Amino acid sequence: MDIYDEIFKMCSEHGITFYSTLPCSHNLKFIQKLEELDGEILENADKALIHIPLVREESGVSLSAGAYLGGRKTAMVIQNQGLGNMITQLLSLNSHLNGSYRIPNLLIISHRGLENEKINAQKPVGSKSKEILDLVGFKHCSVKYISDLKKFQELLGEYDKGQNVALLVEPDHSKPLYRIENEKNIIRNFKGNTIPMNKVQANMTRHKAISEIINQIENEFVVSNLGHPSRELHRLKDRERNFYLTSCLGHSYTLALGLALSTEDINQKIICFEGDGGLLMNAGSLSILAHKKPKNLIVILLDNGVWGSTGNTETYALNEVNLSGVAQA
Template sequence: MKVQKFVEIIGADFYTGVPDSQLKALCNYLMNRYGIDPKHHIIAANEGNCTALAAGYHLATGRVPVVYMQNSGEGNVINPVASLLNDKVYAIPVIFIIGWRGEPGIHDEPQHLYQGEVTMKLLEDMDIATFIIGKETADDEVVQAMDAFQKVLESGKDVAFVIRKGALTDAPEVEYKNESYMIREEIIQHIVKASGEDPIVSTTGKASRELFETRVANGHSHKYDLLTVGSMGHSSSIALGVAISKPEQRIWCIDGDGAVLMHMGSMAVMGANKPKNLIHVVINNGAHETVGGMPTVAGNIDLVAIAKACGYPNAVCADCFEALDKELEAAKERNELSMIEVKCSIGARENLGRPTTTALENKQNFMAYLKTL
């Protein structure tokens, strides 16, 4: 169905969420109509953040907010749904719009398969009434579903529209760009050159895909890298776990701004533990680029200052390749935790591939390599 019609049927005037490729039509529509506007549309750090923000909106206005997200974010909303929104607690009504990645019977990437299997079960367990929208769903069916949802919402319970692949259409084109010129894939090539045979833990999305293809282009083994294909925001914690267990081996983490924001508390834990053998590289394009380019707030905050405040003994920003190479070499020479923020443009190759090894093979090869160090 047309995304504008879908929004009209819902009838809400406040949206908050974490962008999803399956919901790109909705995200582009909201960005085209509102941009980032505190009164109508906020892209938050994670799905639990969105849910609490929506609760505050309801408390202040009495109106029903909308939270949009990929189904991988259900895990982040379980706590606020169960202990904040639930009708046995504050009875706060919210409309969830959830992109259904990994839907059974639909080909998808491995990190989405189990999440896709349990998507509807998790919503049922959270006592959230659901309606599935697919390519063939008629407008009047959604109208009827929304009419039924109104009674549920009035009782202080929550509802969800679960969106199948390609179900929402006719979104306006939105151009996402920034002032940076450094291309992420080239940044990763420089990191790979500097890291040599050191292990790398890379973040969710295109960064890991580009790391994989860089290894292919260089004729390198993939054993050096753990590609965090799911679990957005947790790569630095994985890297910390590896680093404290291999204190004599230098470990690298290639992170992204959206991932850092999603679970920023990990930086405080990193700074408190100060692993001397870990180099944390945050590639910051101020965007959720992997799912379409929608903005994060990282373009307007000082990640270097945050890292220093969290206890990182070394934190710098590089906005050109000369500075990047200098800081990579300096970090290698130190025996201290280092963070390098790298300013990056938005965009990737049209023909960017995906890893040809399975996640399990990746884990086994990485673990086998770590045993040799």
Template structure:
């Protein structure tokens, strides 16, 4: 058994069946030895991988990530407002660039500070530089799940017995022709987000799952119709749809509705790319578009200047799209399980009801018990 096999074996020992992966050539040896029964989810951004893994965890699935160490700086917010806030385990295997025989100056600058960064954000780590460092890895990874913690495994390039420049077939452009004809919108919405959420929750079946974006959306869903099968996001703007994708792909027997907003997608358009890439058939994204950054004071957002999210979604290859400001059409789209519902609303936040009284861990535990 070589060093790569030992790492994969440690993951399998803890019943990890999926790894979210962002390519690094220093991980090629590891990926070349991937077990046949290990699923790899290719990601476009490190923080997107955290959302996908978090969604899987809500369905009781275990995941790991494999990324480059420079990507650690791209996931701090999501790491704190998803995995650490809700106490969700996640082993992260990191290629340690800038540490061992590194020829690239830019990698060295960051690589020398990785340990300092991890100490500063209170994330445990283990350096793996020789075969001796792999002794006890099974138990070490298992502890992530028994203790519900995140741990980073810094993989020094010296750990690999050989260099594999490539483990996969080369990518090449293979771009589909796209023709879209998407109407604009210049109507007059009849409800605010709170009213729209009331319309949505009235049409949700008892067996359906509802996941809501941070801030006022989650607060208003709670005050409209609290249910154990609601999951309230308390942090990480731009992650709700990623979490919904990971959850829907892991609990295919139930339909998942994500209540999101226009600002979320302008903040993190990677969510739309991943929605088009993974396309869970049991997932409906309801984008409540008020042309505003609603939770921060209703400042104008890009959709107030003509940017058409429905057109962006359709250009990415998602044909199942509905745009409306009418309750009857919203309900029809939900009944038809449309992938992306673009619902126009007025700006404004609900002043009725208090904050969600549940702690993050209570939200997670209640939800997981309800869907198991």
């Protein structure tokens, strides 16, 4: 049994019916299960379960607060990388500080960046996660194995009294990572027919796309999205002029924009590999691109329709949002 199966059982017993999630490679099964149960009324529940796949973690805080106002108990399932981005909303909507709305919330956080973490870029946020939770006034406890979950039961008791609580789930590296197969072709649906590139059938992998492009590159600077895109680029063609993002999801293209606007040689081209998940997470800043229109920047969207690096759960780019339409607009 997966620790998250037990966590879900305990949340259900406490009447939590509203979940918002953003994947980490360690909480994928939980997210998949919530997606399967979306809309179902579970045993002993008076309301149907609602699962909202998020595009950015901070939206989950306000969604949860709204759901609480609508009579729901809420939980967010996220990675600690997203925790930092949520601070203002946690302070204003959830905390018990003067001026806050003091709305109770439960965070179930995949705690990355601990001592045995292989990805160094996880470590800054990893080492500060508990301090962030203290800062925003969330009671928290850490668990790794099912046998540790007694602590969560106590925490849920605090939650019942109106306290904000967070469960930090440490990865069990002895277990292999679960991934969803992602071999299917992606069909882009776009209603309206006014935007070209609709109904494009994709049959190129991200790796192949990076490989084709990098082989045509000469002295361009290349900025790449964290996770597998950066790893693939490094493996395909490591070069002085590559900048590999290893965190800050959604900010490859803004970093590339800053670079493009700042190069002394205006003919120096910058190529940026951004992901569909990343772009959706930070879509608002596309307006800066539209405003600045830097001639020396090319943003290449590696739109595989999934949060690929964390195990291939769908993004809204798969079937709902046509990002070529967004780019056109």
